[in-house]
């Protein structure tokens with residue numbers, strides 16, 4: 001399967017997610033709340049553009065089946081995944097307006113701009129390559145954290161783990177992998193290599209997103225010259 005090839009290529013990066021202090025902090029329940037708050041705000045912005053990528057997928061789909069699959073992913077992002085963020089925001093004292101009007105960090109801008117650019121330029125297969133690492137890697141992380149004793153019951157981060165490890169989210173990730181395999185199957189090698197490049201770039205951007213959240217980094221680490 002094409003997605004097996006993608007996983008083998010991305011494996012070292014994905015294994016590094018599980019060792020990342022932010023991800024480990026969620027699993028252990030020890031992550032500082034201000035870091036999680038920063039993450040929720042930036043991730044909400046990210047999800048708005050991620051949802052847009054699914055809408056582009058529906059436009060580019062060449063069959064009704066694929067069009068429906070993208071529309072289902074769009075619907076579940078807007079109504080389920082983003083609802084998790086709205087619920088967390090409420091608990092953290094972030095208003096809906098604040099959530100929608102957050103300034104994007106450099107990493108959020110880089111990641112969303114990359115995805116939107118590749119999705120606008122590409123075919124339906126390239127649209128899937130843009131979002132596959134996002135959905136699949138969160139499920140990969142959720143399932144790993146869910147195995148840790150008590151992690152899914154933790155009062156702060158248990159709901160986050162439960163959502164990304166849920167059967168519904170696992171099914172979304174599986175459906176997206178199947179879609180990637182279906183769309184890639186007859187592609188020549190140079191097109192497969194391009195899909196792989198997008199998958200690896202987005203896997204690296206995922207790592208940078210964890211780094212950004214852990215450091216609450218808007219533009220630079222040490223100076224506030226460019227912030228504000």
Ligand SMILES: Cc1ncc(CN)c(N)n1
Nearest residue numbers: 043046047134135138209
């Ligand atoms: C940055 C990022 N990547 C992926 C996901 C999972 N949809 C997310 N919520 N945020």
